[in-house]
Amino acid sequence: MPKFKIPYSTTFVELDIPEENFAGVLESKAHHYVPKFSETEIVEKALDNPIGSPSLEELVKGKKNMVIITSDHTRPVPSKITLPILLRRIRNANPDIDVTILIATGFHRATTHDEMIRKFGEEIVKNEKMVNHVCWDKDNMAYVGILPSGGELWLNKLAVETELLISEGFIEPHFFAGFSGGRKSILPGIAGEKTVLANHCSKFIASPFARTGILENNPIHKDMVYAAEKVGLAFILNVVIDAQKKIIHAVAGHPQKAHEEGCQFVKDLAVVEKVPADIVITSNGGYPLDQNIYQTVKGMTAAEASCKEGGVIIILSACNDGHGGESFYQYMANASSPKEVTEKVLQIPQDETIPDQWEFQILARILEKHTVFIVTDQCDKKMIENMHINHAYTIEEALEKAFQIKGKDASITVIPDGVSVIVK
Template sequence: MTAQPPGSPQVSLSFGRSHLQVAVPDGAHATIIRKRPLPKLADGAAAIRGAFDAPVGSPPLHELVRGRRSACILICDITRPVPNHLFLRPMIETMIAGGIPREAITVLVATGLHRPNEGDELRELVGDDWVLDTVRVENHFARDDAAHVDLGVTEKRGTPIGIDRRFVEADLRIATGLVEPHFMAGWSGGRKVVAPGVAHHATIRTFHSARFMEDPLAIQCNLVGNPLHEEQLEIVRRIGEIYALNTVLDEDRDLACVTFGEIIASHLAAVDFVTDATHVPAPRRYHTVVTSSAGYPLDKTYYQTVKGMVTPLDILAPGGTLVMVSECSEGFGSPEFREAQERLVALGMEKFLATLTAKSLAEIDEWQTEMQLKPMRLGRVLLYTTGLDAEERRITGVELIDDVSAAIADSIRRSGDPHVAFIPEGPYVVPYCEDQDRPVAA
């Protein structure tokens, strides 16, 4: 975290595949909130091989593959900048060398309820044509009932457990992903790549129902008592033997940490590594907070943009102004999300929330609209974007702006507070106020 004196010219915010330069208004006191610096791994390929050879809570990968008849490797979809190009080939080569036929190895894109990744986008996601030419690379489809195995319900909360058959029935199961703050599950990666990543729509819609979404412990950077995390742990234990490769990236998207091993233990090791760098204390709350959706690929849609609106709420003063910048290069998001936003605008916040609280299954993608209520209840939300048409702008439910610097100056005038917090990397950084007298995202 750095403070800039009045008159500092610009702050650079992640935006699309580049950055948006924002002029700091005269008289403003800018505080830049970033991750603490993470050490780059000088040789990412060597670090991955080292993780395979010295895993957390499991035998080395070359031992795990022996005697296996088949394997399924989960990868995150295009919304996560996971460095698949670094680890998929050596992982698959180790499997083949250990005796698993390549035709029995599947790389499964853990789409959750997102759209599939195909064509050039799939090639970009995998990052290695050798992988595409050597093994099957397929998408998960949460709405295909026959493609899932019914594993009953969780004991504590009765969540239905449906998991993609290709993963459940594989002899060797490995999840891969990125460990970063997640605004409901605490942290992404590990168990989350399994559920909701390759879960049936009923499992996902239960996770996103109001009884989970409105729980005060279902927040970023928290695993203790987090109901969503607890359900995910029960689900992976119900499935059985699963391993995971977890990555941590620095602000330049370079590899800073990689862990491999038993899915729960290896995930917690990565969380331990990244927590202090990502969960950043701030000295005060601000009446003006300017943040991003972390740039490409997370800011491709307005749907994903909502995540960046939630993560900084602990440092936003009640009644303050949250300025969000997001390219939204692909537009709004799914038809279901659009319909939920239309209902929000038509009904207003209180009536919209009332329609959610009695449901055991959330409608698809309406949970993101529910999350948007959190910043809207706390203060003003402003959006700078270049990727939405007039109707899409209307149903965002927030105030659209064309000049970020002017919006900051207006917020300063309204509040009389010249201090402005800038979070260039958006939801990849979770600031918190050291004065914890107000719950996060209340």
């Protein structure tokens, strides 16, 4: 009987699949990739060999101030490793430079003090100047221009006005931007509300190019690259991580060239051939990406790509932080069906995009074709069901209900970490 360990919160849930039902498993090779060097050595080597760019040390020389953009509490960027290295190298080259660390919250809530300590370490939180980006704070936004899509580009003033702007992040498959990392630190990372909404409009989300692993012709990516160039993002450090959130690869240098090289590395590991099945079991990769229903939609898209129409998707996701977005929740909960959500959202013009629209648009698309179960013992059952999603406390309970829907001979595909694969 095939056995699997599925990420859930900060731990794993063990799963046994009956041999007669098992169709296949889809896993990124990143989870079995064994790097030749330690995490610290990988980062140092990337910074020693910048791609298409002068070194970080050269860039900071002569500068009075700089901003480092970093990821928020919803992203598993190993900043306890990367930030100390960046700060040491920066200050070795320019001891007097004034450094501000800007947390790219995008459209999320602010990262709390406790979350900062957990993510960055007490030393950095205590001694560094750290600022949460707040996309709704218009007084701290600067108008930079017009995006290729026609939307207005508003970015955090700290980033616009600094002498040197760099960012750190991680690269993984992304369900509508193609890949995370690179330019995403700018848009949506430190963009104003109006800009994020324009970039995430229903027309772009519906594009066949706005999918996992696709950058070419992706309208969302095109806007993001423009934003990064316009604000003068000078240098990036992006890492690739495995299932244990350990660094297995890093790229540094030119925001677009280094990012593209990192994306190719991820693509080589993450592309898997779909194994169509009646039931697909997956996860959102555990903490921190499975903190809410909003983020959980990402893992669902991998299952969607391998689930037969009318099939069942089971996703393990703690969702201990609730729905993750009031607009996201209300739009789903107040609709009579997912189809109603889809019909309404496609009528919304780009300049009238509403908060969280992209997330409920994708969720509705999935729910129209599949029955979805979220497995969690850390989230309000009623909240989940109000959003037209089924709830189960355990994987066994969800699987039993799935068999009731699809029959005892239903085929099952397992995707242990739904956010780590590109299903073709």
